[in-house]
Every structure is written in C-alpha cells, then in structure tokens.
Amino acid sequence: MNGPKHHHQCCIAGGGPAGLMLGYLLARAGVDVVVLEKHADFLRDFRGDTIHPSTLTVLDDLGLLDKFLALPHDEIEELTADVYGEVITVADFRHLPAPRPFLVLVPQWDFLDFIADEARALPNFKLLMETKAERLIEQDGVVVGVDALGPESPLRITADLVVAADGRHTTLRESAGLQSQDIGAPIDVLWFRLPRDPERHPYRTGGILRPGAMLVMLSRQNYWQCAFVIPKGSLAEVHAQGLVHFRRRIAAIAPFLAPDLDTLTGWDDVKLLSVQISDLAQWSRPGFLCIGDAAHAMSPVGGVGINLAIQDAVAAANLLAAPLREGRLTPEDLEMVQKRRRWPARVTQRVQIAIQNTVLAPTLAREEAPEHPPAVARLLQRFPLLRRLPARLVGIGVRPERVRI
Numbered sequence: 001m002n003g004p005k006h007h008h009q010c011c012i013a014g015g016g017p018a019g020l021m022l023g024y025l026l027a028r029a030g031v032d033v034v035v036l037e038k039h040a041d042f043l044r045d046f047r048g049d050t051i052h053p054s055t056l057t058v059l060d061d062l063g064l065l066d067k068f069l070a071l072p073h074d075e076i077e078e079l080t081a082d083v084y085g086e087v088i089t090v091a092d093f094r095h096l097p098a099p100r101p102f103l104v105l106v107p108q109w110d111f112l113d114f115i116a117d118e119a120r121a122l123p124n125f126k127l128l129m130e131t132k133a134e135r136l137i138e139q140d141g142v143v144v145g146v147d148a149l150g151p152e153s154p155l156r157i158t159a160d161l162v163v164a165a166d167g168r169h170t171t172l173r174e175s176a177g178l179q180s181q182d183i184g185a186p187i188d189v190l191w192f193r194l195p196r197d198p199e200r201h202p203y204r205t206g207g208i209l210r211p212g213a214m215l216v217m218l219s220r221q222n223y224w225q226c227a228f229v230i231p232k233g234s235l236a237e238v239h240a241q242g243l244v245h246f247r248r249r250i251a252a253i254a255p256f257l258a259p260d261l262d263t264l265t266g267w268d269d270v271k272l273l274s275v276q277i278s279d280l281a282q283w284s285r286p287g288f289l290c291i292g293d294a295a296h297a298m299s300p301v302g303g304v305g306i307n308l309a310i311q312d313a314v315a316a317a318n319l320l321a322a323p324l325r326e327g328r329l330t331p332e333d334l335e336m337v338q339k340r341r342r343w344p345a346r347v348t349q350r351v352q353i354a355i356q357n358t359v360l361a362p363t364l365a366r367e368e369a370p371e372h373p374p375a376v377a378r379l380l381q382r383f384p385l386l387r388r389l390p391a392r393l394v395g396i397g398v399r400p401e402r403v404r405i
C-alpha cells in the first residue's frame with residue numbers, strides 16, 4: 001500500500017465509548033496509542049444517552065467525575081413503569097454503592113467529546129478522525145497492523161496490538177476471520193424526539209405498557225426521547241399504516257403527548273434500531289482483540305450498551321497497559337480480557353432476553369389488558385426493597401470494573 005506508514009504500541013479502530021475510553025486509559029498509563037474514527041465528528045443519530053453509576057464510578061476513579069457532571073445533563077434516581085394504568089417504581093438507584101447513585105442522561109456526543117478532549121491532552125494519544133480502518137495486516141498468523149483510509153489518502157499503521165472497537169457492524173472482526181453468533185431478538189425499536197414543556201409535563205423516565213404497545217420515555221429538560229417497541233421486522237407494516245396512524249398509536253398510549261405529535265413530520269424523524277444480540281466465542285487472536293459492541297451487541301433493555309463497552313475498556317486497560325508499555329504482550333494477555341468480560345456480557349444478555357421474552361413480546365401480542373398487573377410488577381409495588389435489585393443490575397451490572405492503572 002502507498003501512503004504514510006506509522007507505528008504505535010496500540011491502534012484502536014472506532015472512537016465510540018469503548019475505543020475512546022480504552023485509548024484514554026492506555027495513553028494515561030504511558031502506552032503510545034492511536035484511535036481511528038471514520039466519522040468527522042461525534043455528532044450522529046441518537047445512540048443512547050445513559051451513563052450509569054458503573055461509568056460514573058470509573059470517571060470518579062479517573063478524577064473526572066465533577067468535571068463531567070458540570071456538562072448539561074439530567075439525573076434519574078428511579079425508573080417507573082405505567083403497567084396497564086398502574087404506575088409502579090421498577091428500579092430505585094438511590095441506594096447503590098456508587099459515588100453518585102443515579103443515572104445520568106447526557107447526549108452521547110457530549111460524552112465522547114469529553115473523553116476525547118481529556119485524551120487529546122495526553123502526549124502519547126492520537127485521534128485520527130475521518131479515518132476508516134479497512135483491513136488487518138498479518139504476518140505469519142499474527143496481526144501486525146491496519147490499512148486505513150484517511151480524509152486525504154490511505155495510510156498503513158503497524159501496532160503491537162490492534163483493537164476492534166468499531167461497533168456492532170465491525171469491519172475488523174470479519175477481517176480477523178472471527179465469527180459472532182447472532183442470538184436474535186423478538187423486537188425492534190423506533191426512536192424519536194418530542195418537545196417537552198417542563199410546566200405541562202411531569203418529569204419521569206420509564207415505560208408505558210398497554211395491550212399491543214410499549215413506549216419508553218426518557219425525560220430531558222425540553223424534550224422527550226421516546227422509544228416505541230415494535231415486533232421484529234415489522235417496520236414496513238408500520239410505514240404502510242402511515243405516519244398519522246403511528247401518531248394516533250402514540251397518543252393512545254400517552255395522551256399527554258398528543259398536542260406535540262404533529263412535530264413528527266416524516267419518517268426521517270423516526271429512526272429504527274434493529275435490535276441485535278450477539279456473542280463472540282473468540283475475542284482475540286495474536287495481536288488482535290475485539291471489545292464493546294464488536295464483541296457483544298446488546299439489546300436496548302436497561303440501556304446498558306455504552307456502560308458495558310466502557311467496562312470492557314477498563315478491564316482491557318487494566319490487563320494490557322503494562323505488557324503493552326513494556327513490549328511483552330502475549331496472546332494469553334488478550335485471552336484474559338475475554339475471560340474477564342464475556343461472562344458479564346452473557347449474563348446481562350440472558351437477563352435482557354428473559355425480559356424481551358416474558359414482558360416485551362407478550363405485551364406486543366396482547367389484545368386486552370390483563371385483569372391484574374403481572375406478578376413481578378405487584379411484587380415491586382408491594383416490597384420497595386426489591387426495587388434495588390433491578391437498580392443494581394442496570395446501574396452497576398455484574399462484575400463491575402475499577403481503574404487499577
């Protein structure tokens with residue numbers, strides 16, 4: 001390949017939550033890192049805005065928490081669900097053992113800009129925007145670098161380690177010949193925004209369940225971020241029924257939104273998240289590692305994708321910073337990352353699958369409201385202590401990571 005050649009100790013493809021956090025942590029620990037991001041900036045369609053206590057704990061470890069919380073954000077102490085007309089609290093974050101026991105809603109691009117700015121201040125961190133990793137370079141079965149396409153020209157980057165943090169549509173995982181298993185999901189999600197008048201509208205975050213429909217609403221200062229759950233693959237049917245019908249369905253679930261629904265003027269305002277859950281049996285090869293969505297695409301249930309991606313980054317940095325810095329990285333070091341992180345991803349996916357199959361899919365299939373709310377809802381209503389369990393799963397998750405470098 002023609003074009004400039006560069007060498008770094010670590011080359012990370014993807015400037016999402018996983019890639020930027022890993023790049024920042026490794027550079028902070030003295031590793032020479034380059035992150036390649038194919039977009040020119042971090043502004044893009046909504047991709048989740050929830051920063052959970054597990055991530056706030058990581059930011060606290062890094063001494064960045066107060067600075068991060070100075071960004072405009074919303075704080076959520078509990079999640080509610082309106083289950084066929086009965087409002088219950090499903091998760092109470094106030095009791096979590098974390099420096100800040102609440103969820104933070106902040107646009108994902110603000111979070112990424114924040115981490116990128118902190119990382120850029122480090123001398124051995126480099127972020128190449130508008131640079132797409134195209135394929136791996138191998139020598140004798142070992143990955144030794146990446147061929148990429150920059151804004152002006154192709155470039156070749158050699159590295160002791162190449163990390164695929166390039167999301168669920170990863171290019172590099174395929175290039176490494178690693179196959180992920182698609183576990184499937186019974187739902188898709190339509191995301192849209194509606195104006196919110198703080199005077200008129202209550203501040204609340206959670207779900208509304210009605211026969212045949214489910215809406216999740218995240219309350220921001222002046223808008224609602226809404227997620228409407230549909231059966232897998234039914235987008236064409238929703239489109240065929242038309243936007244007016246769609247608006248009517250939303251108004252039927254949440255009548256207080258009706259006056260603002262005409263702000264949805266076309267299907268461009270409604271984005272599909274094709275829900276995918278995947279598992280990768282082998283995360284690494286000599287010189288190569290997958291983390292974040294490239295290793296495990298998550299269901300949106302619980303809004304844990306960003307936070308798990310960050311947990312992967314922390315675990316990878318804890319395990320790999322010293323071997324990388326000292327030039328003694330082995331394939332076994334890379335396998336340790338999978339050993340530590342695949343299990344929490346799989347456990348979380350199993351819980352998501354159980355909720356999809358026992359709550360979401362049956363709700364969409366239902367034609368009439370049940371006589372009583374489901375047993376789980378009644379238990380959460382009756383025994384407030386139980387609300388700490390979903391809060392723990394969503395807010396902290398299993399096998400939480402702390403920064404140790």
Ligand SMILES: Cc1cc2nc3c(=O)[nH]c(=O)nc-3n(C[C@H](O)[C@H](O)[C@H](O)COP(=O)(O)OP(=O)(O)OC[C@H]3O[C@@H](n4cnc5c(N)ncnc54)[C@H](O)[C@@H]3O)c2cc1C
Nearest residue numbers: 014016017018038047048133166167292293303304305306
């Ligand atoms: C509509 C939607 C809503 C979501 N809602 C939530 C939520 O509320 N809460 C939550 O926690 N999670 C949510 N998620 C999931 C969450 O966005 C992901 O789990 C999380 O971002 C994964 O982080 P990542 O860094 O592994 O991958 P990504 O965030 O996908 O980042 C990958 C990055 O790599 C870049 N890239 C891709 N290919 C290349 C390449 N070849 N070369 C260079 N760069 C490349 C991409 O541009 C991107 O910046 C949502 C996702 C979607 C799509």
